[in-house]
Amino acid sequence: MSFFLEILLSTGRMVLFILLVFYFETSAANAQQVAGITVPEQHNVPSMALGTQKGILVHVPNGYRDEGFDRAYPVMYVLNRAENFILASQITDYLASKGNIPEMIVVGVPHSGNSRGEYKPYETKEPGKRRPAVDNLRQFFKDELIPFVDKTYRTKPSRILVGHSLAGLFTTDVFLNDPDLFNAYVALSPSYHHGHAIIKAAKRFMESGRAQQKSVFYSNIGGDEFYKIFDQYRRMQSVFKSHAPGSIRWIMKEVDNNSHRVMPLIGLYDGLTTIYAGYNLSMPQFQHQRYQGIIDHYNKLSEEMGYTHQPTKDDLESLHRYFANPDQQNDPVVAEDGAAYVADANKLLRYYYGGQ
Secondary structure, three states: OOHHHHHHHHHOOHHHHHHOHHHOOOOOOOOOEEOOEEOOEEEEEEEOOOOEEEEEEEEOOOOOOOOOOOOOEEEEEEOOOHHHHHHHHHHHHHHHHOOOOOOOEEEEOOOOOOHHHHHOOEOOOOOOOEOHHHHHHHHHHHHHHHHHHHHHOOEEEEEEEEEEOHHHHHHHHHHHHOOOOOOEEEEEOOOHHHOOHHHHHHHHHHHHOOOOOOEEEEEEEEOOOOHHHHHHHHHHHHHHHHHOOOOEEEEEEEEOOOOHHHHHHHHHHHHHHHHOOOOOOOHHHHHHHHHHHHHHHHHHHHHHHOOOOOOOHHHHHHHHHHHHOHHHOOOHHHHHHHHHHHHHHHHHHHHHHOOO
């Protein structure tokens, strides 16, 4: 039996097991579809840092293995359990299909069954003492897993780390200790109450000057969380408010009427659309930012996420057609500023795609 099915069975999620029952003999090089869903590829990555091999799951975008297709993709690494990886793969595919985010490779790194052992940075009885297992896992990502994925798949130099609960605590810890390892960090309902020392560590990090590179830190918490989670989350939020430098785009929010357990769905959807806000050029964004604002926006997104982002030619041409259409002159917005919008669309088309 593959380790992926073992993980699914251990979660007790029989729906996922039934859906993916045909996965038994799927090889890493031949991803298949079951009920319209691409079943993941699997690898066992040898690790000196962990002293064992680590099983990972990989979901590639549709068309990744089409003949003659050589596009590279950003990578999102997802912690916790196999079901978190499956959910993240579906959310990512859906948002990418609607143009809200780029297509991505999704890498699942399920824990071995002991989430506290793998994700908790500090000793329980000695709150300030670090646990080697957590630093070893971070080293595994840095020296072994990321190089393996970059060698095995066509990747862009852009990475996101996603963790929920204790893995959200770990995600924050990686951000504080190795801030340039990922371009964006998504900590969903992070269990800071299991690592109080991380609040002081965050303050030291913000004041140290190591936080000056461009990066994105996103976190949220459900409105129906346990009070201890709430208390420590708000303490961390106050550290960001008081000490985070302007080079970090950080978002920490509370989502009403949601519990701790559903944040991998609600939180990741919001996190991705927040990180990539303005990825697809909407009409309100175009009207608000105008020519130079749009260039500045995509330059900032490119700097944060590690590779070039720009509005699509189709979006710019569509905006040009709309504002240049004489039939729209009865619209007071178009009538007042239509000529300027047409000029901006033309300039942006020349800036990004050349021509007259």
